[in-house]
Amino acid sequence: ETGVTQSPTHLIKTRGQQVTLRCSSQSGHNTVSWYQQALGQGPQFIFQYYREEENGRGNFPPRFSGLQFPNYSSELNVNALELDDSALYLCASSVQGRGGYTFGSGTRLTVV
Amino acid sequence: AQSVSQHNHHVILSEAASLELGCNYSYGGTVNLFWYVQYPGQHLQLLLKYFSGDPLVKGIKGFEAEFIKSKFSFNLRKPSVQWSDTAEYFCAVNLNTNAGKSTFGDGTTLTVKP
Numbered sequence: 713e714t715g716v717t718q719s720p721t722h723l724i725k726t727r728g729q730q731v732t733l734r735c736s737s738q739s740g741h742n743t744v745s746w747y748q749q750a751l752g753q754g755p756q757f758i759f760q761y762y763r764e765e766e767n768g769r770g771n772f773p774p775r776f777s778g779l780q781f782p783n784y785s786s787e788l789n790v791n792a793l794e795l796d797d798s799a800l801y802l803c804a805s806s807v808q809g810r811g812g813y814t815f816g817s818g819t820r821l822t823v824v
Numbered sequence: 825a826q827s828v829s830q831h832n833h834h835v836i837l838s839e840a841a842s843l844e845l846g847c848n849y850s851y852g853g854t855v856n857l858f859w860y861v862q863y864p865g866q867h868l869q870l871l872l873k874y875f876s877g878d879p880l881v882k883g884i885k886g887f888e889a890e891f892i893k894s895k896f897s898f899n900l901r902k903p904s905v906q907w908s909d910t911a912e913y914f915c916a917v918n919l920n921t922n923a924g925k926s927t928f929g930d931g932t933t934l935t936v937k938p
Contacts, residue, residue, distance in 0.1 A: 716867075745926075754828070754914055754928030755868075768925050802868070811856045811875060811918055813926070815868040 716816035718803050724822045730791045731821060735803030737784040738814045743767070744786040745813065746778060747802040755802055761786055762808050790821075798823045826851045828917050830929035837905050838937050845900040845932050847889075847915030856918040857898040858926065859889055863911045871913070874898065885909070907938045 717736045725731050737744055743762045747755035757770035761780035775791040784805070790797055800820050804813035827850045837843060849855065859871040872883025879891040889900045898915060912933050916926040 747928075752930070754916075754930045755926075757925045757927065760925065770925065804868075812858060812870045812873045813860075813868075814870070815860075817867040 716803055716805050716814050718801075718816035718819050720819060721817065722820045722822075724824060725793050727793055727795060727823055729793050730789065731793060733788040733790075733801050733803075733819045733821070735786045735788070735805075735816060737786070737803075737805035741805035741807055741814065742784055743806045743808045744780055744784065745804045745806070746786070746788045747804060748772075749800040749802055749818070751799075758788070793823045795823050797821060826917065826919065826927045828915055828927050828929040830913075830915055830932050832932045833930070834933045834935070836935045836937065839907055840904050841936075843900070843902040843905045843909070843934070845913055845915075845934070847898045847900065847929060849896050849898070849915075849917045849927075851896075851917065851919060853919060857889070857891060858916040858918070859883065859887070859898075859900050860914045860916060860928075861911050862914070862931075868914065871900070905934070905936050907936045910934060910936045 719734045745760040746758040749755045758772050759769040760767045764780045777789045779787045800818045802818045803816045829848045831846045857874040860868045861871045862868045872881050874881045874891050912931045914931045915929040
């Protein structure tokens with residue numbers, strides 16, 4: 713198993729900028745989910761992608777968007793960054809219809 | 825809205841002590857339940873999961889969890905903890921109708937003293 717890999721590991725951006733985070737799914741997984749984890753809190757569901765389409769979304773504004781590619785890798789894009797977007801962003805892959813994620817190590821985003 | 829509560833924020837135990845971490849969720853329908861663990865410096869890992877059947881679920885490293893539907897609970901247990909169990913533990917719930925979205929609790933930090 714290759715696991716889930718995320719890049720970059722750390723990122724510093726200025727308020728108002730845009731950012732793209734990347735994720736490679738575990739081999740054999742066809743679903744990718746993105747989570748935001750603030751310090752001291754549990755992960756919060758942003759959205760999930762399956763068959764290259766959004767397949768569920770949490771309570772996040774439209775400036776959070778994503779893509780899934782044919783090889784099941786994924787991107788998370790955040791436009792017009794705000795200070796409150798500073799968090800750990802986690803990518804998790806799974807097999808559609810089967811529960812339980814394989815998580816990546818996350819990207820730590822700091823917005824200044 | 826669906827929510828998950830982990831009442832113990834930080835638990836400190838000595839080695840060989842028994843462990844029980846509480847998890848309660850607020851949803852009356854069919855749910856799938858999970859415990860994840862995050863060891864220091866590592867990523868979140870699945871510890872165990874419950875979908876249906878026997879409400880007592882066995883996981884890795886000697887952990888188990890019991891689903892009590894009437895109490896909306898899925899508590900994690902281990903009879904005898906080790907120093908290596910020091911980690912953060914997260915409970916998570918999926919609605920059976922929306923397997924894509926997991927709602928997580930805020931986690932419990934377990935510190936095991938040698």
